[in-house]
Amino acid sequence: MKTVISRSQVKGDFVSKVAEISGENFFNCYQCGNCSAGCPSVDEMDLLPSQVVRYLQLGLEDEVKNCKSMWVCAACMMCYARCPKGVDISKIMEALRVLRLREVGAEGHIDVTDFSDDYLARAPQIAMISGYRKFLPL
Amino acid sequence: MKYPYFPGCTLYTKAKKLDDAGRECSLKLGFELDELKDWTCCGATFPLVNDQHITMSGPTRILADTKDQGNDKLVTLCSVCFNVLKRTNYVMLNDEERRSKVTDFIERDYHGEVEVLHYLQLLRDEIGFDVLKEKVVKPLEGLKVACYYGCLLLRPVKEIGLDSMEDPTIFEDFVRALGGEPIEFPYKVECCGAFQTVHSMDTATRCSREILNSAKNCGADLVITTCPLCQFNLDDRQPEIQKSDPGFSSIPIVYFTQLLALALDLSAEDLGFERNLIDPLPLLKEKGVIA
Numbered sequence: 501m502k503t504v505i506s507r508s509q510v511k512g513d514f515v516s517k518v519a520e521i522s523g524e525n526f527f528n529c530y531q532c533g534n535c536s537a538g539c540p541s542v543d544e545m546d547l548l549p550s551q552v553v554r555y556l557q558l559g560l561e562d563e564v565k566n567c568k569s570m571w572v573c574a575a576c577m578m579c580y581a582r583c584p585k586g587v588d589i590s591k592i593m594e595a596l597r598v599l600r601l602r603e604v605g606a607e608g609h610i611d612v613t614d615f616s617d618d619y620l621a622r623a624p625q626i627a628m629i630s631g632y633r634k635f636l637p638l
Numbered sequence: 639m640k641y642p643y644f645p646g647c648t649l650y651t652k653a654k655k656l657d658d659a660g661r662e663c664s665l666k667l668g669f670e671l672d673e674l675k676d677w678t679c680c681g682a683t684f685p686l687v688n689d690q691h692i693t694m695s696g697p698t699r700i701l702a703d704t705k706d707q708g709n710d711k712l713v714t715l716c717s718v719c720f721n722v723l724k725r726t727n728y729v730m731l732n733d734e735e736r737r738s739k740v741t742d743f744i745e746r747d748y749h750g751e752v753e754v755l756h757y758l759q760l761l762r763d764e765i766g767f768d769v770l771k772e773k774v775v776k777p778l779e780g781l782k783v784a785c786y787y788g789c790l791l792l793r794p795v796k797e798i799g800l801d802s803m804e805d806p807t808i809f810e811d812f813v814r815a816l817g818g819e820p821i822e823f824p825y826k827v828e829c830c831g832a833f834q835t836v837h838s839m840d841t842a843t844r845c846s847r848e849i850l851n852s853a854k855n856c857g858a859d860l861v862i863t864t865c866p867l868c869q870f871n872l873d874d875r876q877p878e879i880q881k882s883d884p885g886f887s888s889i890p891i892v893y894f895t896q897l898l899a900l901a902l903d904l905s906a907e908d909l910g911f912e913r914n915l916i917d918p919l920p921l922l923k924e925k926g927v928i929a
Contacts, residue, residue, distance in 0.1 A: 521687040540829045540845050544838055572838045574845075575686065576829030577793040581803045588794070594686035610837060622874060622915075623836065624648045624866040626718045629682040631836035633693075638838055 509559030514599075518556060518564075522595035528585040529553045535579035535589050545569040549579050549589045556592070570596040571638060597634055610635050641760065642709040643671035644700060646719040647679050653716065653866035655910030659895035660715045660757055666902045667765060667773055671713060674704060680722040683833070694740045697726040702741075702748040715757045715895065717865035721790035721798065724754040728797040756791065758808055758864065758894070759800055767815040775903035777817025781925050783897070784858035785809035785820050786849065787827050788868045803827065809862070812894065816901040825852035830871040839878075846875040850889055859921055860890045862897050869893060873915045890918035900927055 509515070519526060529550070536548035546568045547555065555564045570593045579589040601609065612620070612628045620628075641664075649657035664671050681696045701723065704712045714720040730737045731750030741748050755763075761770055787806055795803040804827065810820035828849055831842030850872060853861050863869050873891040880886050896909045906928045911918055922928045 521689045523688045540831070540848075541834070541838075541841055543844060544841050572834065572841055574789075574829050574832040574834045574841065575683075576789040576832060578789070578827075578829065581793050581795065588686075591686045598687050598690065612836070615836070622652065622870065624652045624870050626648050626682040626716075626867050627833045627836050627870070629679075630833035633683055634833065635837045 503560065505558050509561065512559050512561055514561045514565070515556055515559050517599065518592065518595045521598070522591040524587055524592050526553050526556045529557065529587050530585060532584060534582045534584065538578040538582045540576060540578065541572045541574055544572040553587065553589065553592065564596065571635060601636065604636060608636050610637050639669040640672040641669060641711060641713045642704055642707065643673050643713045644677055644719060644723065645673060646714065646716045648866045649716055653869065655913060656715055656866060656893040656895055659893065659899040659909055662904055663895060663898045663902055667770065669765065674700070674712070675707060676703065680719045682718055682722065684722045684725045691736060691739045691743070694726050694729065695744045697723050698730065698740050698748060699744050699746065701727055701730065701752045702746040704752045705748060710751060711753050711755055713755050713757055713760055715864070717788060717790040718867060720754065720756045725797050727752065727754055756800060756864070758812060761812060762808055767811050771815040774816055774901045776901055778897065778901055778927055779817055781818045781927060782821050782857050782859045783813045783818045784823055784853035784856070784861045785813060785826060786853070786861050786863050786868060788863065788865050789829050789832065791864055792827060816897060821856050821858050823852045823856040823858065825849040830868045832867055835871050842871050843875045843878045846871050847879045847883065854889055858889065859925060860892060860918060862892055862894045864894055876916055888916045890914060890916045890921055892918050
């Protein structure tokens, strides 16, 4: 598939917003892949963490916006811990999530009442709060 | 000696046994956890984007209350609370703009004066593992313990600073002080899937399976944790793991304060093991830890 990369895309509003609110400079990444090697969620991801950063470097907004990867990230920060360039991908994934969550509004978030009573009786509330704040239903 | 203590929501309910055992043990060790007055939830997740300040108002208020109640330290038992409070305090110390936005909003004067300590850190740095060793009444001889750190107790290391990110030893040193045998296993700092358990449950199941298999392959009798979410995932995902992997044998997951309580000879009946999905009592009996 042919992919067009343009200067306007690389400098585009969406990519700039992700950089701004994550506080991360994508261009520090030299694509070594340590993040993807250490990420516990790659089995469920469509784009590897290093690919998400690469696509952001290239300004490929739609590919990044529609990826599943941000929604299966557990924010465990292993990517950041192992990045030789200090890029905190957990912040980039969070930025991608919150931009979408802000578009969708509160009604779109996961609904804890969808869980069974048995599950709710055991699952710690920290999981519920974090889940509600971070995710849309898959 | 009294240490200001922040239990957090989960330790009042689902993880009550982590809290109870921690408080009981502190008295045996010569200090007291003095519960902070009028505390609220810490928010349960640190905001990872720089334009979200409101979710720091809860943890900042807790830290400001700690200071205003005359304290310079705050102890937590829960890894999640520890991570949120510690990271918030890092912002208060190092980011003037975000600090003033939050403190102006909650109308409090706070500049990061409180040191957030995890209970393990308190045992290591304030009490001393050598002193702990002397206080042990029933050494956990022959018990092979997998010390599972998970994510939030360690990362990000620049802000948390508890121990090495890749090869921490605080948990193993703790188990050695209790007379137990810590085993090394490659997955000790990997993620259990965390809050994906309410979203992508398959991720939590797979991550938990990998961690538990790693611990068992290295000879662990049981796994200890500091985190209610790790405890939940590692314990409650086991029936699901067994469905896809019939050869999987279960392994008990207990809180580190429960293990500490056993070594200090507190009664196992009071430690709330009935809440564990995988009952640790048969193993503890077999190993002679309890009668």
